[in-house]
Amino acid sequence: MSARCQVTGREPGFGNSVSHSHRRTRRRWKPNIQTKTYYLPSEDRRIRLRVSTKGIKVIDRDGIESVVARLRREGVKV
Secondary structure (H helix, E strand, O other), rough: OOOOOOOOOOOEEEEEEEEOOOOOEEEEEOOOOOEEEEEEEOOOOEEEEEEHHHHHHHHHHHHHHHHHHHHHHHHOOO
Protein backbone atom coordinates (compact mmCIF):
# COMPACT_ATOMS: atom_id res chain seq x y z
CA MET A 1 0.00 0.00 0.00
CA SER A 2 1.37 3.40 -0.93
CA ALA A 3 2.60 5.82 1.69
CA ARG A 4 0.25 8.59 0.58
CA CYS A 5 -2.09 10.75 2.65
CA GLN A 6 -5.68 10.79 1.36
CA VAL A 7 -6.30 14.31 2.68
CA THR A 8 -3.12 16.27 1.96
CA GLY A 9 -1.56 14.06 -0.73
CA ARG A 10 1.78 13.87 1.06
CA GLU A 11 4.14 11.26 -0.40
CA PRO A 12 7.68 10.13 0.42
CA GLY A 13 10.46 12.59 -0.30
CA PHE A 14 13.68 11.39 -1.93
CA GLY A 15 17.27 12.44 -1.49
CA ASN A 16 20.68 11.37 -0.31
CA SER A 17 22.11 10.22 2.98
CA VAL A 18 25.46 11.94 3.37
CA SER A 19 28.00 10.21 5.60
CA HIS A 20 30.83 11.84 7.48
CA SER A 21 33.13 11.12 4.52
CA HIS A 22 30.49 12.64 2.17
CA ARG A 23 29.63 9.37 0.47
CA ARG A 24 26.08 9.62 -0.79
CA THR A 25 23.47 6.85 -0.81
CA ARG A 26 19.83 7.21 -1.82
CA ARG A 27 17.20 7.43 0.90
CA ARG A 28 13.58 8.42 1.37
CA TRP A 29 11.67 10.38 3.98
CA LYS A 30 8.37 8.64 4.61
CA PRO A 31 5.31 10.58 5.82
CA ASN A 32 3.82 9.58 9.17
CA ILE A 33 0.74 7.73 7.84
CA GLN A 34 -1.93 6.66 10.31
CA THR A 35 -5.14 4.71 9.72
CA LYS A 36 -7.94 6.66 11.43
CA THR A 37 -11.65 5.93 11.75
CA TYR A 38 -13.98 8.92 11.64
CA TYR A 39 -17.73 9.08 12.23
CA LEU A 40 -19.85 10.87 9.62
CA PRO A 41 -23.00 12.06 11.42
CA SER A 42 -24.75 13.07 8.18
CA GLU A 43 -24.54 9.50 6.84
CA ASP A 44 -24.62 7.79 10.27
CA ARG A 45 -21.60 5.62 9.43
CA ARG A 46 -17.88 5.34 10.03
CA ILE A 47 -15.16 5.78 7.41
CA ARG A 48 -11.53 4.73 7.53
CA LEU A 49 -8.90 7.05 6.10
CA ARG A 50 -5.14 6.74 5.64
CA VAL A 51 -3.97 10.18 6.72
CA SER A 52 -0.70 11.78 7.71
CA THR A 53 -0.41 13.58 11.03
CA LYS A 54 -0.73 16.85 9.10
CA GLY A 55 -3.95 15.47 7.56
CA ILE A 56 -5.30 14.74 11.06
CA LYS A 57 -4.69 18.37 11.98
CA VAL A 58 -6.50 19.51 8.81
CA ILE A 59 -9.50 17.35 9.73
CA ASP A 60 -9.47 18.75 13.27
CA ARG A 61 -9.37 22.29 11.89
CA ASP A 62 -11.90 22.04 9.02
CA GLY A 63 -14.13 19.19 10.23
CA ILE A 64 -14.62 15.73 8.79
CA GLU A 65 -17.75 16.70 6.82
CA SER A 66 -16.01 19.40 4.78
CA VAL A 67 -12.92 17.25 4.21
CA VAL A 68 -15.05 14.34 2.92
CA ALA A 69 -17.00 16.73 0.67
CA ARG A 70 -13.73 18.01 -0.80
CA LEU A 71 -12.43 14.46 -1.34
CA ARG A 72 -15.63 13.54 -3.19
CA ARG A 73 -15.33 16.62 -5.42
CA GLU A 74 -11.82 15.43 -6.32
CA GLY A 75 -13.21 12.00 -7.27
CA VAL A 76 -12.02 9.94 -4.29
CA LYS A 77 -14.45 7.20 -3.27
CA VAL A 78 -15.13 7.51 0.47
